[in-house]
Amino acid sequence: MYQWDFSILWSYRWLFVYGLELTVAFTLAIVALGLLAGLVAGLLKLSRFAPLRWLAAAYVEIFRCTPLLVQLVWFYYALPILTGIEISAVAASIMTLSLYGGSFYAEIIRGGIVSIDSGQSEAAAALGMTPAQGMRRIILPQALKRMLPPLMNQSIIQFKNTSLVSVLAVPDLLYQGQVAAHDSYRPLEIYTAIAIAYFIVLFPLTLIVRRGEKRLAASD
Amino acid sequence: MAEPVKTGTSIEVRGLRKRFGSLEVLKGIDLTVEAGGVVALIGPSGSGKSTLLRCINLLVVPDGGAVSVGTDSFAFGPGTRLPGTKALARFRAGAGMVFQHFNLFPHMSVLANVMEGPLTVQRLPKAEARALAQALLDKVGLADKAEQYPAKLSGGQKQRVAIARALAMRPAVMLFDEVTSALDPELVGEVLAVMKQLAAEGMTMVIVTHEIAFAREVADRVVFMRDGVVVEEGPAKAVIDAPREASTKAFLSHFHRRDEA
Numbered sequence: 103m104y105q106w107d108f109s110i111l112w113s114y115r116w117l118f119v120y121g122l123e124l125t126v127a128f129t130l131a132i133v134a135l136g137l138l139a140g141l142v143a144g145l146l147k148l149s150r151f152a153p154l155r156w157l158a159a160a161y162v163e164i165f166r167c168t169p170l171l172v173q174l175v176w177f178y179y180a181l182p183i184l185t186g187i188e189i190s191a192v193a194a195s196i197m198t199l200s201l202y203g204g205s206f207y208a209e210i211i212r213g214g215i216v217s218i219d220s221g222q223s224e225a226a227a228a229l230g231m232t233p234a235q236g237m238r239r240i241i242l243p244q245a246l247k248r249m250l251p252p253l254m255n256q257s258i259i260q261f262k263n264t265s266l267v268s269v270l271a272v273p274d275l276l277y278q279g280q281v282a283a284h285d286s287y288r289p290l291e292i293y294t295a296i297a298i299a300y301f302i303v304l305f306p307l308t309l310i311v312r313r314g315e316k317r318l319a320a321s322d
Numbered sequence: 323m324a325e326p327v328k329t330g331t332s333i334e335v336r337g338l339r340k341r342f343g344s345l346e347v348l349k350g351i352d353l354t355v356e357a358g359g360v361v362a363l364i365g366p367s368g369s370g371k372s373t374l375l376r377c378i379n380l381l382v383v384p385d386g387g388a389v390s391v392g393t394d395s396f397a398f399g400p401g402t403r404l405p406g407t408k409a410l411a412r413f414r415a416g417a418g419m420v421f422q423h424f425n426l427f428p429h430m431s432v433l434a435n436v437m438e439g440p441l442t443v444q445r446l447p448k449a450e451a452r453a454l455a456q457a458l459l460d461k462v463g464l465a466d467k468a469e470q471y472p473a474k475l476s477g478g479q480k481q482r483v484a485i486a487r488a489l490a491m492r493p494a495v496m497l498f499d500e501v502t503s504a505l506d507p508e509l510v511g512e513v514l515a516v517m518k519q520l521a522a523e524g525m526t527m528v529i530v531t532h533e534i535a536f537a538r539e540v541a542d543r544v545v546f547m548r549d550g551v552v553v554e555e556g557p558a559k560a561v562i563d564a565p566r567e568a569s570t571k572a573f574l575s576h577f578h579r580r581d582e583a
């Protein structure tokens with residue numbers, strides 16, 4: 103029978119704190135950049151110009167249909183060889199995770215926009231708004247309400263996906279845990295603690311999303 | 323009885339054509355509405371009334387012909403360039419449109435709905451837009467609903483807000499597309515009353531309607547459409563009481579029966 107000894111965790115507490123800080127900061131960055139990529143791609147998918155639609159669709163499908171781990175490795179190792187531009191592991195990780203998240207956000211944003219009754223954009227146009235004004239003032243505010251729960255769900259997945267950057271030696275929560283596990287020869291305690299740390303951050307967020315989904319269902 | 327003085331032409335449609343795929347919906351429509359005139363557009367379902375109305379404010383872009391509203395005009399067809407989004411938006415701002423299903427903005431209060439056009443399109447200062455919106459809500463009898471959200475209103479109230487919202491842009495003309503068709507019968511009157519008042523104030527209007535009695539009373543002229551062409555047109559009472567064309571007679575006979583029932 104394995105003898106658990108969680109007291110060893112205390113001596114690695116700062117590694118955990120640094121790792122968690124980096125993971126949270128990383129998540130904030132890739133969610134923000136991913137939303138930007140997703141908004142652009144989602145709007146391009148609705149463009150009147152077919153080539154722009156194709157471009158957005160190609161981006162979305164490439165990132166959705168290849169494994170994130172492969173993308174990370176590819177951006178870090180292959181891109182510098184192809185372009186001659188060296189990028190740090192952190193930059194490669196942020197770029198990859200943002201683009202990966204953006205491909206999922208794009209579908210959510212596009213779906214949210216088309217779910218708004220066409221009478222709304224007609225009413226906006228009839229008042230003399232340009233399509234851009236109608237999108238900003240009338241469509242997006244209504245669509246955002248519907249998009250919020252799925253966008254948060256995707257962001258929760260993004261939080262977990264950050265653990266993959268440890269393969270590029272970016273010192274996130276998981277990477278710091280690996281360091282601690284090697285050092286202490288106590289991988290069971292360490293990895294259990296890491297799992298709990300992720301859970302403690304994410305579980306309250308999933309509750310918030312579920313509440314939001316329920317409120318939305320009631321208001322429709 | 324003297325005719326009210328009418329100056330100039332407010333809406334002019336010449337040779338208007340529109341097709342959706344292989345379906346030719348408008349087959350060369352001519353329509354003139356004098357400034358201050360009220361035209362009722364009637365006809366069976368699918369005859370192209372809504373499409374014509376939506377071509378007048380270019381919500382639907384015609385394939386051929388010409389449309390002018392006030393001093394703005396556009397020609398369509400081979401050799402003409404399609405107007406850009408800015409030009410289209412400016413043109414549409416001059417024609418108010420009210421829809422069958424209201425299309426109010428559900429995420430905004432009633433007051434914000436009415437302020438939206440002046441604020442976003444005309445960049446009016448907020449205080450000015452608010453005063454204008456409040457005055458218009460007062461005019462349609464909904465001053466006390468300013469802070470409500472559209473979902474809380476009855477159909478008749480929603481449609482009156484939609485009229486106020488369109489009026490807030492100070493349009494040269496107003497276009498109404500079956501604005502009472504989605505209403506419970508007891509709510510139709512309050513909307514028609516607002517339209518009647520607008521007509522009396524000299525607003526130029528095109529009204530697509532199945533309210534034949536209302537058209538007879540309020541419109542100067544009636545245009546009967548069928549299968550994408552104007553079949554008959556003339557003074558409202560003449561067309562409704564004594565239609566010349568067989569298809570106009572057939573169409574109107576449905577309503578006489580229903581009105582008596």
Ligand SMILES: Nc1ncnc2c1ncn2[C@@H]1O[C@H](COP(=O)(O)OP(=O)(O)OP(=O)(O)O)[C@@H](O)[C@H]1O
Binds near residue numbers: 342370
């Ligand atoms: N955007 C569109 N795409 C394809 N077909 C259309 C479109 N809009 C209208 N049509 C078709 O054009 C024809 C005329 O439609 P329109 O809405 O102008 O008729 P209407 O006279 O207003 O009829 P109703 O009394 O039912 O409102 C119909 O056959 C309709 O199906």
Ligand SMILES: [Mg+2]
Binds near residue numbers: 372500
């Ligand atoms: Mg119609």
